[in-house]
Amino acid sequence: MLVRMNYKYEMFPNEEQMQLLDSWLSICRQQYNSALLDKQRFYQKNQMGLSRTQLQKQQKADKQKIPFLKTMPSQPLQEVFFRLERAYKNFFEGRARYPKLKKHKDYNSLTFTQFGIENRHVKNKTTGEVKRRDVRYAASLDESNHLLISKLGAVYVNFHRPLEGKVKQVIIKRQGHRWFAIFSVERHVNETVEFPVQSTGIDVGIQKFAVLSDGTTIENPKFLLKVERKLKRAQKKLSRMKKSSNNWKKQRQNVQQLHIKVANQRRDFLHKLSYRLSKTYKFVFVEDLMIRNMVKNRHLAKSIHDAGWGAFGNMLDYKCNNNGGKLVSIKPHYTSQDCSGCKARVRKSLSVRTHVCKSCGTILDRDHNAAINIEAAGLALFDLSPTA
Ligand SMILES: [Zn+2]
Known part of the structure; x- marks a missing residue:
């Protein structure tokens, strides 16, 4: 049986990296809040919702005009809208209250929805030729088991217990003054376990x-x-x-x-x-x-x-x-x-x-x-x- 599970480790970004991560969190928070307001305005005007894909398209266009959006990897930036979508879904299905604007302390994690190096079909933009090659995602581990984040660099992670299974995504989380990496992995478990x-x-x-x-x-x-x-x-x-x-x-x-x-x-x-x-x-x-x-x-x-x-x-x-x-x-x-x-x-x-x-x-x-x-x-x- 294939199961999904999380492994949480403390990570130790240096002073500069911490400042950068902080700034990425505020960019994401700002994107979340303005998307929430956009959705509300759109609904009032058109009596219909603004979808995640529409928001993502808008963000792509904004990137050309707003340079600071380019200071961070695009995966966690796009993932913001998944969170908003989830917040609305939870509200509509009666599990949570209506989504609120997030304060600084409420927005403390970045999600990288892909991880590691994968051998994929990649299209050459100029020749149009499709070839298989290794692609390194915005989050991966380097040779010395540091967490490698694009536009941030390598960060030491204290792997106090072994990380087992295939990593599907990683969440970087700020808790007080500490930082954590939460790896979501898929792994096989023994199906024939006997339970008393x-x-x-x-x-x-x-x-x-x-x-x-x-x-x-x-x-x-x-x-x-x-x-x-x-x-x-x-x-x-x-x-x-x-x-x-x-x-x-x-x-x-x-x-x-x-x-x-x-x-x-x-x-x-x-x-x-x-x-x-x-x-x-x-x-x-x-x-x-x-x-x-x-x-x-x-x-x-x-x-x-x-x-x-x-x-x-x-x-x-x-x-x-x-x-x-x-x-x-x-x-x-x-x-x-x-x-x-x-x-x-x-x-x-x-x-x-x-x-x-x-x-x-x-x-x-x-x-x-x-x-x-x-x-x-x-x-x-x-x-x-x-x-x-
Ligand atoms: Zn009774």
């Missing part, structure tokens, strides 16, 4: 990290909470010290060390857990938009972030793929309200932690009930429900 259990549903916990549909509870790791408390104290101490004094410098280093420790321990926990789940279940079902909806709720925000659900989802996704299984997000549809026993709707606020069904007598932990519903929804999606 066919499927599970996972509900994100609040006090707990997660609950599985078989009732297994995964607690938030205590050691993490402990280091985090320690970190908070160290930060407080630092803030009371005289800035730039020797003690301040020492304490600052202390704080940085603790930060690294927290991040490492959290990552370690998530890696182990996602590994275990990916080896046990062929299908892992989770709720779509789970994180977005919960982060909106201020009381829940902290525990969600602490638990690192976003990072967890990514790890689980590639580990499941890697092992021949699959992570599937399903649309949240009253998963915490409906009774997993008889499907009756039992309305309850977030503070009600137990599901009690008056129709069939089911009494379950709220999250456990939700996890069962998530699994059932996933199985229905794949038509895998056990036949009665």
Whole structure:
């Protein structure tokens, strides 16, 4: 079976390259925003949409007049319109709100939709002769495994784990002051993997990290909470010290060390857990938009972030793929309200932690009930429900 999966690595552009990448991001953002406005204006005037191809054609024409559009490779520049198309599609299909103008912090990645060197038929522009030859795309790896980007040069990438499979595209992403290369690869996985259990549903916990549909509870790791408390104290101490004094410098280093420790321990926990789940279940079902909806709720925000659900989802996704299984997000549809026993709707606020069904007598932990519903929804999606 051929699967698509992502590998993320930190990359280290030099000062000049960073400035260039920053400027490319703002060009893309500006293209995105003006295309969004163009689409709106066009619709108001003509009662019809402006298509991606029309936008791409317009950009091609603009390139002749606006020289800075030529300072960056054209692939990520064209890809901007795919993003806009996707944003509209998500809106029309009820998965997202109406697309907004993007602020600086919201536009932080460039997508190179082709990668590497490929032997292709190429037409000679003057003679019209068609010949096969190797074509190097705007993004590729050079002989020393640096990421080679046209108009930018070679950038060192820390390949902390091997990149396996055929690279189909690469995304360059800015996160704070750091830069990452995310390679999307296609690779074959063993189809004859045996899984102990066919499927599970996972509900994100609040006090707990997660609950599985078989009732297994995964607690938030205590050691993490402990280091985090320690970190908070160290930060407080630092803030009371005289800035730039020797003690301040020492304490600052202390704080940085603790930060690294927290991040490492959290990552370690998530890696182990996602590994275990990916080896046990062929299908892992989770709720779509789970994180977005919960982060909106201020009381829940902290525990969600602490638990690192976003990072967890990514790890689980590639580990499941890697092992021949699959992570599937399903649309949240009253998963915490409906009774997993008889499907009756039992309305309850977030503070009600137990599901009690008056129709069939089911009494379950709220999250456990939700996890069962998530699994059932996933199985229905794949038509895998056990036949009665
Ligand atoms: Zn019931």
